Amino acid sequence: MVFKKMLGAFGVGGPSVDTVLSQPGAQPGASVTGQVNLVGGSSDAAIEHITLGLVTRMEVEHGGGDQQAVGEFHRLTVSGPMRLGSGQHLSLPFQLILPWETPITAVYGQPLRGMVMGVRTEVSIARALDKGDLDPIQIHPLPVQQKILDAFAQIGFVFKSADLEYGQIAGVHQALPFYQEIEFFPAQQYAHVINEVELTFVTSPRQVDVILEFDKRGGLFSGGHDNFGRYTVSHNDAETTDWTSVVDGWVRQAVEHRQSAPQAPGHGLGYGQPAYSHHGHYQQSHGHGHGHGGGSGMGGVAMGVVGGLAAGYVAGEIMDEVFEDDEGED
Structure with missing residues (x-):
């Protein structure tokens, strides 16, 4: 040897x-x-x-x-x-x-x-x-993480890059001293209002906290700013949820949120002073059990974007x- x-x-x-x-x-x-x-x-x-x-x-x-x-x-x-x-x-x-x-x-x-x-x-x-x-x-990725990544690709978001940021996200329990940011260029239908989206998974044995940061474009009379969303999803929901609709709903919620309601200091998700924060929980109403779930669910959609993902998620080093x-x- x-x-x-x-x-x-x-x-x-x-x-x-x-x-x-x-x-x-x-x-x-x-x-x-x-x-x-x-x-x-x-x-x-x-x-x-x-x-x-x-x-x-x-x-x-x-x-x-x-x-x-x-x-x-x-x-x-x-x-x-x-x-x-x-x-x-x-x-x-x-x-x-x-x-x-x-x-x-x-x-x-x-x-x-x-x-x-x-x-x-x-x-x-x-x-x-x-x-x-x-x-x-x-x-x-775990199954539910993969489904969410597939959904972003299916909607039309294009992977840009990923990195790790040293630090803690306020209000989210973290065991590790850093968090991952997966960055996307906006889908065409959102390009006029969003510069990019950053996706963070904070995972535990039972669930995944999904933190989204939307870098919004400034309008003629207003500057751009960041919107934030936080959602909790279960591992058991991976195969039984229409993730394309769910993720598109998250994006629409951020885009449609009024820009005139910034949060008071001390609130938000710890990325400075976010202008928007939402806590949602997708809880499966049926089919609970152990493990990551089963069935085909969104398998067809996932397979349909495999080529696009494989082409975009390529290492630069x-x-x-x-x-x-x-x-x-x-």
Whole structure:
């Protein structure tokens, strides 16, 4: 087996590591399995711990502007103290449970432009830490997330880009220190009133908070401003809801909302002082149960926009190139 990287922190003749994922991707809340393969170096090594971390790139406000930063947001200890003999081959299995709020990085198998994520392996020997292996991973949408993305495409919105913003959304419970923004160019029928739409999913085991930000165009006698909407949807509704109608209703609600009713300070969703906020809840009136639901529902509509989504949700970077600078700093 060819190992990806010698553990350079331990010098020439040190051990090498290769982390192998059983599958290239998974959905939020699911498990990623694999094994960490080690080969001992020219002498025995006392390993203090082996840890896996989910690493991604996000935007962080600094000095009045945004800067990109690479950060770890989830960790798993694969092994505690152990001894790796000279030339010894050792495989350590693992099961990494993805947080429910893990951001989407791929749609219909195509990398999402602007999103990168990897599993990084850390090996500690004699208080020297080496981040020796980085493996890209794809995070696919949950069924209800996919249906909402399909609905935006079906209405005519065009995917623009996605990124992660470091921070918390006021009024929304978040387990992770960042949130994802998926940006769309407006559909033709809304282009005269909307510049773009930003979509955020904040996911938990039972439901998904859907936060929408509409960048509205200014009129002849009024400036443009942002409208906001927040909706709570159930995983169980994925296959039994007409999501095209639901999402179009959200958009129409934002477009038709009067511009003369800004919220008082201290309210809203935490993106500054929003001019519009709505809390809606789509609760299934029938067909509740466990899991993500079943049936065909909107399957035909979803399949009809697969081509458009696959063409639009394409990565602009390659994982190795994106994390090259990060690895070089280690």
